[in-house]
Amino acid sequence: xxxxxxxxxxxxxxxxxxxxxxxxxxxxxxxxxxxxxxxxxxxxxxxxxxxxxxxxxxxxxxxxxxxxxxxxxxxxxxxxxxxxxxxxxxxxxxxxxxxxxxxxxxxxxxxxxxxxxxxxxxxxxxxx
Amino acid sequence: xxxxxxxxxxxxxxxxxxxxxxxxxxxxxxxxxxxxxxxxxxxxxxxxxxxxxxxxxxxxxxxxxxxxxxxxxxxxxxxxxxxxxxxxxxxxxxxxxxxxxxxxxxxxxxxxxxxxxxxxxxxxxxxxxxxxxxxxxxxxxxxxxxxxxxxxxxxxxxxxxxxxxxxxxxxxxxxxxxx
Numbered sequence: 661x662x663x664x665x666x667x668x669x670x671x672x673x674x675x676x677x678x679x680x681x682x683x684x685x686x687x688x689x690x691x692x693x694x695x696x697x698x699x700x701x702x703x704x705x706x707x708x709x710x711x712x713x714x715x716x717x718x719x720x721x722x723x724x725x726x727x728x729x730x731x732x733x734x735x736x737x738x739x740x741x742x743x744x745x746x747x748x749x750x751x752x753x754x755x756x757x758x759x760x761x762x763x764x765x766x767x768x769x770x771x772x773x774x775x776x777x778x779x780x781x782x783x784x785x786x787x788x
Numbered sequence: 789x790x791x792x793x794x795x796x797x798x799x800x801x802x803x804x805x806x807x808x809x810x811x812x813x814x815x816x817x818x819x820x821x822x823x824x825x826x827x828x829x830x831x832x833x834x835x836x837x838x839x840x841x842x843x844x845x846x847x848x849x850x851x852x853x854x855x856x857x858x859x860x861x862x863x864x865x866x867x868x869x870x871x872x873x874x875x876x877x878x879x880x881x882x883x884x885x886x887x888x889x890x891x892x893x894x895x896x897x898x899x900x901x902x903x904x905x906x907x908x909x910x911x912x913x914x915x916x917x918x919x920x921x922x923x924x925x926x927x928x929x930x931x932x933x934x935x936x937x938x939x940x941x942x943x944x945x946x947x948x949x950x951x952x953x954x955x956x957x958x959x960x961x962x963x964x965x966x967x
Contacts, residue, residue: 722953724949724953725941725944725949726941726942726944726946726949728946728949728950728953729946732946732949732950732953735950735954736950736953736954736957739954739957740957743957743961743966744966756937756938756941756942757934757937757938757941758937758941759937759940759941759944760941760944760948760949760952761952761953761955761956762952762953762956762957764956764957764960764965766960766965766966769965771960771963771965773955773956773959773960774956776937779936779937779940780933780937783929783932783933783936783937784929784933787929787932787933788929
């Protein structure tokens with residue numbers, strides 16, 4: 661199963677908003693929309709329930725030194741859901757200057773577990 | 789000849805004598821008057837002469853006085869001019885001297901100030917230059933460091949990255965970040 665990231669959740673939320681706003685229009689004009697709505701509702705929840713669930717999600721900001729693969733994202737998301745919370749979604753940024761590791765922002769708190777500072781200091785020492 | 793005739797003759801003689809005497813007195817009076825008039829004329833002439841002489845003398849004295857005054861004034865003027873010129877020359881010389889001294893002093897002061905300002909500006913320029921070079925070096929170092937960091941992140945394979953990210957999450961958990 662692929663876990664969604666914040667960017668994908670944002671797109672999904674936009675899509676649900678559009679579907680909700682078009683839900684009561686004529687079926688003739690909205691055949692595609694109708695099928696999508698049905699897809700959502702087949703999962704046992706109404707569009708409004710999905711929207712509410714999305715609005716209740718919490719986001720963990722994870723800055724990485726590299727562009728993660730889908731496998732990486734799934735691994736990190738699984739870890740986060742297990743150790744932080746089921747309703748937690750990753751908000752991933754890429755910053756190569758971090759070198760390795762990650763910077764994490766959760767609940768307004770920031771921690772740097774990358775090697776950016778030490779590597780930067782080493783490089784500066786070498787350059788000076 | 790009768791007494792009457794004699795009386796008439798005597799009367800005629802008396803009248804003639806009286807006329808003669810009158811004429812004599814009259815003549816004397818005229819002479820006296822003429823003499824008086826002549827005397828008056830002489831006196832008048834003399835007076836006029838005296839007055840003329842006095843006037844001439846006065847004019848002469850006045851002319852002399854004027855001449856003397858003019859000469860004196862010219863002399864005085866010359867003396868005053870000379871004195872004033874001397875004073876003016878001395879004053880000018882003093883002023884020139886003072887001005888020269890003041891100018892030298894001002895030149896010296898200005899020179900010192902210019903030299904001091906020049907040194908100050910030179911130091912400022914050198915400081916600015918040094919700061920700019922240092923800032924430039926810093927910027928170059930920063931850019932280089934950034935490039936090296938990014939390159940370094942590329943040299944690590946994805947699996948290694950993943951392991952280190954999971955390690956970071958574990959550390960965060962241990963630090964209580966998720967509590």
